[in-house]
Amino acid sequence: MVERPVTKTDLPFVRGKYVENADLSALTWFRVGGPADVLFMPADEDDLAHFLKKTPQDIPVYPIGVGSNLLVRDGGVRGVVVRLGSPFRKIAVDGMRVIAGAAAIDAQVAKAAAKAGVAGLEFFRGVPGTIGGALAMNAGAYGGETKDILVEAVAYDRRGERRVLSNVDMKFSYRYCGAAKGLFFTSAIFEGRPDEPAAIEARMDEISARREATQPIRERTGGSTFANPDPAHSGGRKSWQLIEEIGGRGRVIGDAQVSERHCNFMINRGKATAADLEELIESLRKDVLTKTGVALRWEIRRIGERL
């Protein structure tokens, strides 16, 4: 891995856009973290493939979506962060299949499916990320998850080779995709089942209302911090219940706080650093382990260096 900051001069000529010293805090829900050496927004799939092929392999390259499950550390990210833009946001419906670019917002995909009378994608209404993030995280909500509806995903590996992955190839499990490491997803095909648009929309409205009532969705947050543990190990208790049990609700470190509304959500109250958030989350993990014996697993992804 390169030891010095990467600049545009280390990178191949592309048709897309490079931004040096790019502020990543503006691109994540938590609104914290240092800059990326370089942010790359490819013009299209060929441009991404060319970039991955020609960029020296010792330069780290990391894909992000809209940063709704991401904590960027305060020292920023050495290397290149790839963020897909509008060329990757297309959504098309063909019969019961929905084809979506990896930068398409999950809720928009859910809405397009509903309008075309394709049921089964309603849960995407409750996930504020992109399709790329949903593939990488096996995103899910209210009883549905990406693995239930995915037919295949298209991705490029770090050498720029195009790959088509079937549902089985993705090695999905709860909030996890075993195939995602080192892959850059560009699109996906989902399949639903027929239903009346009005009925699908009513279910989506219900999901919206439940989220609004239970999650701090207007705050600077990263969504669920910990994946729920295996019920066999936690006595059926979810992450938020374990945090509640140890008295973690509302805990504050620096300007980072455990949400009062949903204690598996962390909040940047305004001036939190990534270090505040990481320390707060680790303090919960430690206390939950000591007091209940349950080891919680981070669902939020962390990238970059500490200061």
Ligand SMILES: Cc1cc2nc3c(=O)[nH]c(=O)nc-3n(C[C@H](O)[C@H](O)[C@H](O)COP(=O)(O)OP(=O)(O)OC[C@H]3O[C@@H](n4cnc5c(N)ncnc54)[C@H](O)[C@@H]3O)c2cc1C
């Ligand atoms: C208020 C709130 C509520 C939430 N509720 C839910 C919920 O109910 N269910 C749920 O599952 N999640 C939930 N989340 C978490 C989050 O929305 C999901 O994990 C989402 O799938 C992340 O997508 P993203 O585009 O924001 O990805 P990011 O946060 O930007 O990245 C997350 C991971 O995905 C990878 N990734 C992103 N794009 C690509 C790509 N194109 N190719 C390869 N890898 C990629 C990144 O490398 C990273 O490892 C919530 C978050 C918030 C803030």
